[in-house]
Amino acid sequence: MSQSIEQKCIAKGVKLTEQRKIIAKIMSSSDDHPDVDELYNRVSKIDSKISIATVYRTVKLFEEAGIVAKHDFKGGKARYEEISESHHDHLIDIKSGEIIEFVDDEIEKLQKKVADKYGYDLVDHKLELYGVKKKS
Amino acid sequence: MSQSIEQKCIAKGVKLTEQRKIIAKIMSSSDDHPDVDELYNRVSKIDSKISIATVYRTVKLFEEAGIVAKHDFKGGKARYEEISESHHDHLIDIKSGEIIEFVDDEIEKLQKKVADKYGYDLVDHKLELYGVKKKS
DNA sequence: GTAGATGCAAAGTATTTGCGACAAG
């Protein structure tokens, strides 16, 4: 964790309001992948007057500024996490809902190669693995 | 195309109604990835009395029966395609929306390996590449 | 001081569901 969301906002010229600071702090200190509802719950404990509309507006703003990442895992609701310097993908336990982050350079390389093969420059990608714990 | 959706329904014991037959036929003959609205449009041309609720119910039913696949690409709406014997992933042109299907055995293998490394059996996975055409 | 942010409630989308009428096996 080299730079807080708050610092990133300053770096990107995003105006920092009291509400945004609180949401930023919550997201920085969350190491799971909360949806907007969950974020709203956590934020409400600090300032109960923040409206859910503000949470929606703020995560969208942060996403557009490239500060947080939005995921559409199964389940309908969008979920967010802070973008860290190291890119990673997700392995999701379909029983417990637990999410494991992983990196595999080789897969990354192969993805670029595939895009290249079809004449594309890779802009973004999404890799989600869904699994069940092995009964060892 | 070895087996039509209709045949798969029979094989899986899914009751075939007039509406389902029409939806099945449309999906079998679509080689793009239509959302429910688009499916409803196409279906309406054949039988304008079919309601969109039936389309929703039917794609869900087919999905649960493992006959069609649901994708949540960017854009909010769920999109569907018939499951063919050959698994594939998607490369999406973020400018035009065009979708290219591809297979890469090596990536598939690596995914299993990753899941394995964390003690999981891979049940499902999702790989989407988003790219822009190279100006060659 | 001014542009932009917030809170609230109302409006949008996408999807699901209750219910009486109806059709498949």
Next chain:
DNA sequence: CTTGTCGCAAATACTTTGCATCTAC
């Protein structure tokens, strides 16, 4: 016949927005 499906409209879930008020810079 009987169970499950259909069409319709109402309901739900998630997210966005208009507007008057307020706040960061």
